[in-house]
Amino acid sequence: MPADRNDEIHKSLREHLAWWGLRHIESDAAYFSWQREVFTAEDLAALHRSIEAKRAATGGSSADIAFYDLTAQSRFIPALYSQRYEYYLEVGLRIAAQLEGAQTVLDAGCGIGLLTTFYAQRCPGATMVGIDRSPASIALARQRAQELGLSNVRFECLDMDQHELSGRYDLIVATHALLQAEQDPGLPSCGWQDFNRDLDARAQSDFEQRTRVGLRLDRLRHVLAENGRMILFEKTRQLARRVPFQRALAARGLALLLPPEPIRYRSIEEVTDDGPLYVTGLGSSSNVLPWDEWPEPDGAPPLHVEQLQSVRVAQDQPLYENHEASAQQAWRDLPAKQVVAQVTRKETDGRQLHVEWGWAGEFAYLYCANTFDQRQLVVVDQARSAMLETYYQEILGEPSMSKQGMVR
Ligand SMILES: C[S@@+](CC[C@H](N)C(=O)[O-])C[C@H]1O[C@@H](n2cnc3c(N)ncnc32)[C@H](O)[C@@H]1O
Structure with missing residues (x-):
């Protein structure tokens, strides 16, 4: 993408994040001092309890919904979501650059609609739909879309694990929404001596069921238009998660349209590396790239x-x-x-x-x-x-x- 186009998207994205009250904070000290101004001790205790409950929950969705409902309170948004400032810059930039030509766009697991409203602003001619299972997140997304005067976006409270989706979309976006089962280690390699994974249908199916990524992809695939594209960004830094995720996409006919792009960003002082962003599609077999199941070059020094x-x-x-x-x-x-x-x-x-x-x-x-x-x-x-x-x-x-x- 040309550098001046990147700059232009970043500039409008920064303005959008500022409108939501987010700040680009780069030091822990500054961030914690802001947190102390905004949150009471009870707020912090409630947030911590909710994070713990979400982590401990195996299989259930209620702790997950409760967590996103709690964090969707207007007064929490600036300080809490500023931790993800650079995440929004990196992800928002790449997705905004792919919006051209899309008429109908679905943001699956859109949260409070922070990025969905940005996409809607950039593509006034397209219809955007954001879905999420957290009622408070959807309520806030609707309120903010109204405040922004956006008439081309609507938000629906819906759990993809429970309900079929309706409509037809020529672009589906899912970022940090389909494979959030962070404690799931993924698919082990055949042995400690190599990185290969057998094509084991049973192990793959277990992974897809445990994490629910199979059902979610099936439902999204069902509403993807012919020749539609799907852009996905999940926590797949470890090969053990990346390989079964990629296999789940490939099994649903999704082919790689662009080289997967590893995304690294800072969460205040900590560098986060979530793995690649995938631009996939149902297009013809020409112009598609092979799925790679090897570790990325890691930059460690060679041994002499x-x-x-x-x-x-x-x-x-x-x-x-x-x-x-x-x-x-x-x-x-x-x-x-x-x-x-x-x-x-x-x-x-x-x-x-x-x-x-x-x-x-x-x-x-x-x-x-x-x-x-x-x-x-x-x-x-x-x-x-x-x-x-x-x-x-x-x-x-x-x-x-x-x-x-x-x-x-
Ligand atoms: C980490 S947030 C990401 C939000 C947004 N996509 C982003 O990139 O900032 C994950 C969101 O996915 C939603 N989510 C998770 N599983 C879902 C499901 N089965 N159906 C609908 N929403 C879901 C959660 O409620 C939460 O708002």
Whole structure:
């Protein structure tokens, strides 16, 4: 997309976010000070309780609806939703750029309509429909659309899990709405040694049912016009979630029209990486791209063992450390590898975990891998090899190779 077009969309998006009362805050200190001005202690306690209830709920939707109802109060919007300021900029920009030519647009799981109203403003000739199962979110969306004088958008309170959708749309948008079951780890790889996933219809169907993404996609697909497009952005950074999500799309005839675009944005000071935004469609088989089931290039430094001798680090630091998918290749390429100890076992959550430590010439290494795509390679000099033995025991003492349990 031309840079000046991007700039123009961003400018109007910033104005739109400001109209909603959102601010671009970049420091935690400034953000928390604003929160203290806006929220009472009771407000914060209620929000925390609601977040916990939403996290703890397995399968049910009532805690989820209660959470979005609570956060849709007008007085909460500026401070709460400003945390997602950059998310709105990144997602809003990409979707706004795809709106051209669309006559009927559905925003599925539109929340308070913050982005839906932006799309409606940009495309006065198109009809927009936003649906969401949170009544308070829909009430606020309707009120704000009216205040903005928008006559080309309407909002409906509807739960996609409970009801069929009606209408015909040539563009359907769903952002952070279909695969929010964040605790679901996804589909494990065939083994700790690779990232492949078998085409296992049963495991795929279990994933689609557990997360409800199958039913939601079926219902959206049902109202997608012939040659229609669907733009999706969900939390699929981990390959274990991305692969079954992509397979669910492909199984419904949705083909990739543009290269998936990984989106990273900051939530105040924290960088969030949710995985790719997909532009898919029901078009002909020409001009479509293949689905890729491999890890993205991760940018971790390559390992050159022959250069480690000259690396200078603090006493408690490793000479080399890689926590990304590319650690697998670096481990495979370790020269003169001699394993001292290794364990491969099944964890209580079903994942297979492999941990080993050993020598690569004069250097000691520790390698961990599991079937949910986590990889970790640490290399130290001889003097620090006891440190790796300790890490090795610690990891085996952990119930699973969680991020926290990894060597950092
Ligand atoms: C994280 S918010 C995202 C809102 C908006 N799409 C955005 O990008 O800012 C997720 C929204 O999806 C809605 N949602 C989740 N499951 C739904 C379902 N089965 N039917 C309708 N709405 C749903 C929730 O109520 C919530 O408002």
